[in-house]
Amino acid sequence: MSIVLVGAPGSGKSSVGRALAAELERDFIDVDSRIEDVVGKPIREIFADEGEAHFRELEESATLELIQTDAVVSLGGGAVLSEKVRDALQHHDVVWLKVSIGQATRRVGMNTVRPLLLGNVRGRLIELLRERTPLYEAVATTTIDTDERSPREIASELADRRRP
Numbered sequence: 085m086s087i088v089l090v091g092a093p094g095s096g097k098s099s100v101g102r103a104l105a106a107e108l109e110r111d112f113i114d115v116d117s118r119i120e121d122v123v124g125k126p127i128r129e130i131f132a133d134e135g136e137a138h139f140r141e142l143e144e145s146a147t148l149e150l151i152q153t154d155a156v157v158s159l160g161g162g163a164v165l166s167e168k169v170r171d172a173l174q175h176h177d178v179v180w181l182k183v184s185i186g187q188a189t190r191r192v193g194m195n196t197v198r199p200l201l202l203g204n205v206r207g208r209l210i211e212l213l214r215e216r217t218p219l220y221e222a223v224a225t226t227t228i229d230t231d232e233r234s235p236r237e238i239a240s241e242l243a244d245r246r247r248p
């Protein structure tokens with residue numbers, strides 16, 4: 085069964101997921117990257133050319149398929165908006181990477197373009213977290229705080245919790 089990572093943009097799903105997969109010697113799948121590979125362009129271009137609704141359809145079907153593997157699977161930040169995804173996650177080991185607004189704002193500022201955060205990054209993150217925190221909470225079987233800790237430290241703790 086897969087180990088699924090959820091959380092806000094900048095919570096570290098991609099970074100922690102890669103490190104956790106290495107620790108547990110599992111494959112790592114980043115759903116955002118997989119969608120980009122299949123469509124053949126970056127997510128920001130899918131948003132620009134086809135619109136968010138189309139991206140959400142691609143995301144829902146990719147997520148439902150990829151969580152059925154034995155990999156560590158990092159979801160897109162908004163995947164939990166889908167009720168079908170939330171239902172499917174009931175049968176999975178789901179880790180919620182919690183992050184404060186301050187840390188998430190600093191982290192996403194350092195990374196690639198995120199179409200949903202364009203403009204006022206902090207303001208958009210506050211809105212996203214208000215809407216999504218109850219959804220992350222509802223699907224999570226494990227919660228871990230990511231502020232002031234490196235992705236490697238977080239991955240080690242998660243791996244330790246899963247070792248017999």
Ligand SMILES: Nc1ncnc2c1ncn2[C@@H]1O[C@H](COP(=O)(O)OP(=O)(O)OP(=O)(O)O)[C@@H](O)[C@H]1O
Nearest residue numbers: 092093094095096097098099161191195233234235
């Ligand atoms: N615990 C951490 N401490 C410091 N920096 C971090 C931490 N986790 C992630 N980062 C940095 O923050 C940025 C965003 O991390 P990452 O891409 O892993 O987040 P994400 O949750 O996958 O975001 P998205 O939802 O946009 O895909 C990267 O530059 C990464 O190196």
Ligand SMILES: O=C(O)C1=C[C@@H](O)[C@@H](O)[C@H](O)C1
Nearest residue numbers: 093116127160161162199200
């Ligand atoms: O928070 C979101 O809604 C998103 C997060 C990213 O992982 C991507 O899936 C996309 O940029 C949308």
Ligand SMILES: [Mg+2]
Nearest residue numbers: 097098099116
């Ligand atoms: Mg990511």
